Amino acid sequence: MRIIVPLQGLLQGRSGLALGVILPLLSFYFIQLRPKQQQQQQQKKKKKNSSRRSTLGDSQLLPLPVELAAAANSRSENSEQQQDPQKHSSEATASEIHNNDFSQPKNLKETIISERALWVSKTFNSASSLVASNAYDPLQNPRGCIELGVSLNKLCLDLIQDWLSTHISNAPGHATFPNLEEAANCEGMHDYGPMRTVLANFMGIVMGGRLTFDPTGVIITAGAGAAIEMLVFCLAQPGEAILIPSPYYHGFDKDIKWRTRVEILPVPCFAHNNFRITRNDLEIAYCSALERGLTVRAVLLSNPSNPVGDVLDRATLQSIISFVHDKNIHLISDEVYAGCVFEESDFVSVAEILDSFAEASWDRSRVHIIYGISKDLGLVGFRVGVVYSWNVQLIAAASKLTRFSPTSTHTQGLLIALLSDKIFVTNFLAENRRRVTQRYQKVVTALDQIGIVFARASGGIFCWMHLGHCMRSSSQEEETKLHKYLLHDIGVHLTPGYTCSCPEPGWFRICYAAVDDQTLTIALDRLQKLGQGVQY
Numbered sequence: 001m002r003i004i005v006p007l008q009g010l011l012q013g014r015s016g017l018a019l020g021v022i023l024p025l026l027s028f029y030f031i032q033l034r035p036k037q038q039q040q041q042q043q044k045k046k047k048k049n050s051s052r053r054s055t056l057g058d059s060q061l062l063p064l065p066v067e068l069a070a071a072a073n074s075r076s077e078n079s080e081q082q083q084d085p086q087k088h089s090s091e092a093t094a095s096e097i098h099n100n101d102f103s104q105p106k107n108l109k110e111t112i113i114s115e116r117a118l119w120v121s122k123t124f125n126s127a128s129s130l131v132a133s134n135a136y137d138p139l140q141n142p143r144g145c146i147e148l149g150v151s152l153n154k155l156c157l158d159l160i161q162d163w164l165s166t167h168i169s170n171a172p173g174h175a176t177f178p179n180l181e182e183a184a185n186c187e188g189m190h191d192y193g194p195m196r197t198v199l200a201n202f203m204g205i206v207m208g209g210r211l212t213f214d215p216t217g218v219i220i221t222a223g224a225g226a227a228i229e230m231l232v233f234c235l236a237q238p239g240e241a242i243l244i245p246s247p248y249y250h251g252f253d254k255d256i257k258w259r260t261r262v263e264i265l266p267v268p269c270f271a272h273n274n275f276r277i278t279r280n281d282l283e284i285a286y287c288s289a290l291e292r293g294l295t296v297r298a299v300l301l302s303n304p305s306n307p308v309g310d311v312l313d314r315a316t317l318q319s320i321i322s323f324v325h326d327k328n329i330h331l332i333s334d335e336v337y338a339g340c341v342f343e344e345s346d347f348v349s350v351a352e353i354l355d356s357f358a359e360a361s362w363d364r365s366r367v368h369i370i371y372g373i374s375k376d377l378g379l380v381g382f383r384v385g386v387v388y389s390w391n392v393q394l395i396a397a398a399s400k401l402t403r404f405s406p407t408s409t410h411t412q413g414l415l416i417a418l419l420s421d422k423i424f425v426t427n428f429l430a431e432n433r434r435r436v437t438q439r440y441q442k443v444v445t446a447l448d449q450i451g452i453v454f455a456r457a458s459g460g461i462f463c464w465m466h467l468g469h470c471m472r473s474s475s476q477e478e479e480t481k482l483h484k485y486l487l488h489d490i491g492v493h494l495t496p497g498y499t500c501s502c503p504e505p506g507w508f509r510i511c512y513a514a515v516d517d518q519t520l521t522i523a524l525d526r527l528q529k530l531g532q533g534v535q536y
Contacts, residue, residue: 120258127483131493136519146523149493151306152514153340153378153461155435159428160377160418167417195220195412199386202419203371206339206429207349219387219398220412224336224372226405227385228255228300231368233401234394235330236262236297242332243285243299245269245277247464247500247507249306249334256300265289265296268503271466274456275308277301279319286327298330299323303350304337307500307509308464309440309457311345317353321362330366339376339429341459342437351388364390373415375461376432382411436461439512439520446524450531461513468506470530479505485536492523 113121128150136144199220200213221227232242238261244252246266256262267285269275282299289296299320303312312320324331333350341347354364369388374380384407387398419425436459443463447454454465471478476498483496486508497507512520529535 116259116261123253123258127487127493130487136491138519143491145487145491145493146519146526147493147514148510148512148523149495150514151375151461151511152380153375153436154515155378155439155513156428156432157378159431160379163418163421163424195416198416198419202425203386203388205425206376207335207347207352211349211351211355213351213388217388217390217395219389219395219402220407221385221387221402222383222405222407224334224370224374224385225251225255227370227372227387228252228332228334229260230398230401230405231332231370231387232256232262233260234397236260238262240295240297241265241289243267243282243289243296245281245301245305247275247307247497247502249302250495250499252300263294265294266501271455271504274310275305275464276310276312276316277320279323282320282323296327296329298332300332300334302334304341304347304459306337306460307462307495308455309460309462310455311341311347311458314348314353317348317350321350321353321367324366325362330368332368332370334370336370336372336375337460338371339432340436340461341433342440342457343433344437345458347459365392368394376429382415383407384411384415436513442520443510443512443524446527450528452527452530462509462511464507464509466506467508467530470534471506472534474505476505481536489536490526490529492526
């Protein structure tokens with residue numbers, strides 16, 4: 001009322017009275033009431049956004065993979081199980097073997113990590129940790145579990161050890177160890193000295209000596225897995241898809257999907273064709289993806305294939321190249337087992353097929369090769385992988401991305417010395433092929449005697465065998481039960497087919513190059529029980 005009297009005295013009459021009443025009301029609204037309303041609206045908006053962020057299925061940033069929804073469902077199932085434990089006590093799932101028992105918050109609002117990290121935490125875990133807790137040892141634990149589920153190649157490490165014993169020197173300036181000032185230079189971490197040239201020459205030797213690789217197309221990464229992730233990152237956007245013939249190496253699920261958020265579309269291949277991919281298989285999968293509204297960016301092949309061990313011939317490679325050319329997509333050829341082809345077989349790289357085409361008939365910038373030293377040399381711990389590409393833009397991008405997965409200068413310096421010894425490399429590769437072939441023959445001979453069916457292989461360090469006769473029915477559930485039985489009762493760990501997206505239940509991968517000959521003999525003896533049919 002203090003402002004009314006002066007206004008009346010100033011303006012007199014009704015005008016003064018009107019202004020004296022209206023101005024205080026407007027002042028009260030704009031100074032006190034409106035700010036409170038705005039503050040309440042902001043709080044409601046924040047609560048709404050917080051609720052949306054805490055709900056896995058409502059993310060508007062990117063379409064989340066199916067596995068993420070499964071992770072959320074598993075939480076509600078865990079909560080339901082706590083309420084009614086008897087209802088779930090008899091249900092057996094694959095996660096009992098492969099998933100760790102994560103301590104999860106009671107509701108999603110308590111989650112303090114990102115949704116993508118939460119998804120990764122709930123994805124498939126191998127049974128290797130269970131094997132390690134009861135690992136076979138001829139003296140300390142002779143009844144322990146023998147690990148034949150990891151594709152390691154230890155067959156020729158003795159040859160590399162012999163070379164190291166005669167070539168390693170601590171003398172200043174020795175070729176094996178780089179100059180400290182150069183090695184400590186972070187810029188050199190991405191490409192120390194002639195490393196790219198040495199790897200390009202080595203790849204040419206591994207692939208039959210019929211190819212010459214340009215060092216400028218070589219991108220060095222910390223392992224082939226990092227190479228695949230980097231390549232997919234450069235080729236596809238989140239939510240787009242890669243076609244992969246199945247069964248496929250289960251590590252692709254991690255390498256491709258975990259961080260790039262790119263989807264894998266398995267292209268089912270079957271036993272009647274020895275699990276070999278055909279153009280018709282690719283056409284069906286491609287059309288199916290389009291019907292689902294997915295964009296296919298590439299086809300990823302493994303040659304030799306993992307887990308089957310099939311080496312693709314020229315005709316198959318030509319048909320696949322023709323397919324990706326017609327669809328205007330990319331081709332990724334994973335050739336990490338090129339040096340593990342059996343003695344009577346020949347390996348043909350996709351690069352060799354391109355050389356046979358007229359230069360104008362195919363866009364080489366859409367073809368990329370993955371390689372590494374983990375399988376052919378058995379040096380998985382050295383972490384050296386390669387992306388080889390003819391695509392100038394991709395090379396420029398990938399060269400910058402190597403900052404996240406570099407190979408140390410010390411490792412590069414050692415490999416430069418090792419791989420520059422052409423006499424050693426030639427003899428090593430020949431002996432490796434001989435030993436891999438010998439191991440494979442030992443395994444398939446034993447499987448024949450037991451009566452176990454297996455797929456024909458021409459390379460790789462594994463055998464793809466069928467144990468359907470040991471299952472009560474053809475289903476993933478029964479395959480999981482058999483996997484448990486092998487792990488806990490037989491004492492042998494094999495890779496089950498469902499982890500490789502195999503369309504036919506009952507197939508298992510046995511990796512025979514990760515153990516010594518005596519241990520492999522014991523493992524094959526244990527598998528004799530499988531000839532009697534269902535045991536679990």
